[in-house]
Amino acid sequence: MNAVEVRGLTKSYGAVEAVRGVDFDVRTGETFGFLGPNGAGKSTTIKILCTLAKATGGSASVAGFDVQGQRDDVRRHIGLVFQDTTLDTYLSAEMNLRFHAELYGMPRESVQPRLQQVLEMVGLWERRASKVLTFSGGMKRRLEIARGLMHSPRVLFLDEPTVGLDPQTRASIWDYIERLRKEEDITIFLTTHYMDEAEHCDRIAIMDEGKLVALDTPAALKASVGTDRVTIRTDDDDEALVRLPGAIRTSEGVVINVEDGEAYVPQLFESLGVPITNVSISRPSLDDVFLSYTGRTIRDTESAGPQLPPFMAAGRGHR
Amino acid sequence: MTTIAAVAIPRRSITLDLRAVKIVMQRDLIRTYQDRTRFVSALVQPLLFLFVLGSGLSSLTKGSTGPIDLRTFMYPGILATSTLFTAMFSAMSIVWDREFGFLREMLVAPVRRSSIILGKALSGATIATLQGVLVLLLGFFVNVPLTPGLAVQLLAEVFLLSFTLTSLGLAIVSRITQVQTVMGLMQVFLLPLSFLSGALYPLSNLPTWLGIVVRLNPLTYAVHPIRTAVFDRLTLPDSVRAQLNPAITWFGWSVPTAVQLLLVATIGLTLFVVAVAQFQKVE
Numbered sequence: 001m002n003a004v005e006v007r008g009l010t011k012s013y014g015a016v017e018a019v020r021g022v023d024f025d026v027r028t029g030e031t032f033g034f035l036g037p038n039g040a041g042k043s044t045t046i047k048i049l050c051t052l053a054k055a056t057g058g059s060a061s062v063a064g065f066d067v068q069g070q071r072d073d074v075r076r077h078i079g080l081v082f083q084d085t086t087l088d089t090y091l092s093a094e095m096n097l098r099f100h101a102e103l104y105g106m107p108r109e110s111v112q113p114r115l116q117q118v119l120e121m122v123g124l125w126e127r128r129a130s131k132v133l134t135f136s137g138g139m140k141r142r143l144e145i146a147r148g149l150m151h152s153p154r155v156l157f158l159d160e161p162t163v164g165l166d167p168q169t170r171a172s173i174w175d176y177i178e179r180l181r182k183e184e185d186i187t188i189f190l191t192t193h194y195m196d197e198a199e200h201c202d203r204i205a206i207m208d209e210g211k212l213v214a215l216d217t218p219a220a221l222k223a224s225v226g227t228d229r230v231t232i233r234t235d236d237d238d239e240a241l242v243r244l245p246g247a248i249r250t251s252e253g254v255v256i257n258v259e260d261g262e263a264y265v266p267q268l269f270e271s272l273g274v275p276i277t278n279v280s281i282s283r284p285s286l287d288d289v290f291l292s293y294t295g296r297t298i299r300d301t302e303s304a305g306p307q308l309p310p311f312m313a314a315g316r317g318h319r
Numbered sequence: 320m321t322t323i324a325a326v327a328i329p330r331r332s333i334t335l336d337l338r339a340v341k342i343v344m345q346r347d348l349i350r351t352y353q354d355r356t357r358f359v360s361a362l363v364q365p366l367l368f369l370f371v372l373g374s375g376l377s378s379l380t381k382g383s384t385g386p387i388d389l390r391t392f393m394y395p396g397i398l399a400t401s402t403l404f405t406a407m408f409s410a411m412s413i414v415w416d417r418e419f420g421f422l423r424e425m426l427v428a429p430v431r432r433s434s435i436i437l438g439k440a441l442s443g444a445t446i447a448t449l450q451g452v453l454v455l456l457l458g459f460f461v462n463v464p465l466t467p468g469l470a471v472q473l474l475a476e477v478f479l480l481s482f483t484l485t486s487l488g489l490a491i492v493s494r495i496t497q498v499q500t501v502m503g504l505m506q507v508f509l510l511p512l513s514f515l516s517g518a519l520y521p522l523s524n525l526p527t528w529l530g531i532v533v534r535l536n537p538l539t540y541a542v543h544p545i546r547t548a549v550f551d552r553l554t555l556p557d558s559v560r561a562q563l564n565p566a567i568t569w570f571g572w573s574v575p576t577a578v579q580l581l582l583v584a585t586i587g588l589t590l591f592v593v594a595v596a597q598f599q600k601v602e
């Protein structure tokens with residue numbers, strides 16, 4: 001059984017078509033990334049999957065339950081971390097989790113151990129008695145992740161878990177997500193518009209203007225747009241150029257494009273006959289992938305504020 | 320890492336819904352406790368009405384209220400008015416919850432929406448009733464014969480009224496997303512409701528139009544039982560009683576207190592159902 005199944009999903013807000021017919025499956029146990037620029041329809045799709053919004057057309061199921069017909073069952077089996085924080089900042093971290101436990105009807109005896117487990121997992125156990133008001137942005141996110149995990153959901157939805165955080169905090173959030181994958185038997189469905197973060201996912205879907213434009217593993221997506229670039233520095237670049245057909249000289253050294261850089265390099269060391277002093281392999285980035293599927297880089301779409309239709313420009317943050 | 324057995328969430332049941340009602344209430348009470356200053360400062364308004372306005376006007380009305388102090392007459396109305404304010408403002412907290420995101424945490428939980436709204440309505444009623452206890456104590460200073468019996472009766476009426484008013488508040492704010500908007504909207508409701516309820520003046524000899532409007536205002540049917548409860552315990556000549564606390568009549572029929580209370584309860588339940596239906600809607 002797939003953790004999430006989506007068929008022909010559409011959602012309109014008046015004249016705005018936020019989601020325009022998407023189909024995909026998320027396999028049980030995988031970390032699935034939903035990638036796209038502002039206003040692509042990521043949050044809207046999540047809201048439908050979480051039963052918070054009603055689809056205009058199509059169908060979807062989560063953890064085997066239909067999101068329209070079996071709302072309560074869906075809700076019992078999902079954990080949610082929204083794009084905008086939903087904590088009660090005047091309560092302590094622990095009270096926020098206890099509130100959640102009560103609302104979800106967790107068996108009483110399981111609340112305390114589970115509370116400790118999830119708070120320890122995100123490194124907030126020591127701070128459990130502090131009001132959330134006193135937490136940094138990263139701590140709040142971690143607390144929300146902990147709360148989303150309280151009731152052992154089958155599927156955890158994370159809508160832009162790292163948005164607005166500094167690089168270090170982003171990295172630590174990803175550490176927690178990685179741990180989560182190892183320690184909990186869970187499917188993770190997340191959205192992001194940071195291309196580098198998508199590398200952490202087993203598979204990613206790229207959404208643009210309400211449609212899916214690509215869906216595959218990060219490696220396959222990158223492979224589909226190009227080859228690896230191997231750059232070497234040698235004691236004798238001229239000789240190397242002669243011995244490597246197709247190679248070119250650049251300011252960085254001798255560059256050669258190959259299918260699989262990692263497999264190629266050892267072979268190169270053995271056969272080149274010229275001492276190599278430095279090697280680097282660069283792969284097409286997901287930015288290149290995005291560019292090739294949408295005709296724009298993700299940064300263009302973000303900085304293009306004024307050129308976007310007003311509804312897309314307004315799609316961020318204001319709710 | 321020691322793995323702790325995954326938690327299994329049981330299916331929905333009455334017990335779970337009751338737990339949800341309780342925790343929603345509990346949270347509001349904790350928040351009110353944390354914000355004790357605001358709770359106490361809400362007393363300023365009844366104090367002003369009773370001791371400043373009441374004392375000031377007394378010199379004007381001396382003679383016309385007979386043997387009874389104007390402030391004793393005003394007291395039940397002020398109890399009702401302060402309930403009105405507290406209850407409506409507690410309902411407003413749900414707009415805060417919406418604007419600051421916490422409402423979403425509640426709305427995605429696997430419980431009935433009605434449990435959450437019931438929790439909100441009951442917490443509003445409880446907070447307003449606790450406020451009522453403070454206002455009740457003011458009665459000692461204005462010659463209200465506050466026996467335990469009267470106190471219990473008044474608080475029960477205040478609780479019923481505040482449930483109705485919190486439900487009214489919830490129904491009004493259910494579609495509103497910003498605290499700012501709701502502040503303005505509340506102003507539209509609060510003073511008219513209280514001015515047109517007979518809280519501050521007797522219902523005898525009103526101009527026809529005012530008599531009609533007052534009869535259409537649900538708050539009237541809460542103020543009157545509260546005042547009657549107080550007046551029942553005062554020794555007054557019948558003429559004064561008739562002037563200051565006349566029965567409410569519908570086309571000549573004087574409406575019994577029980578019917579009035581029933582009316583308030585019915586309106587409260589109806590508004591509660593409306594509020595639930597409003598929150599039931601999904602995007």
Ligand SMILES: Nc1ncnc2c1ncn2[C@@H]1O[C@H](COP(=O)(O)OP(=O)(O)OP(=O)(O)O)[C@@H](O)[C@H]1O
Pocket residue numbers: 013016017018036037038039040041042043044045083193311312314315316317602
């Ligand atoms: N409640 C709403 N009412 C009207 N339009 C909406 C609503 N929610 C979303 N939209 C519109 O639907 C489109 C998709 O929005 P959505 O929030 O799903 O984008 P997103 O991919 O999550 O973007 P972001 O990266 O900014 O979070 C946008 O054009 C947005 O303006």
Ligand SMILES: [Mg+2]
Pocket residue numbers: 042043044083159160
């Ligand atoms: Mg979004």
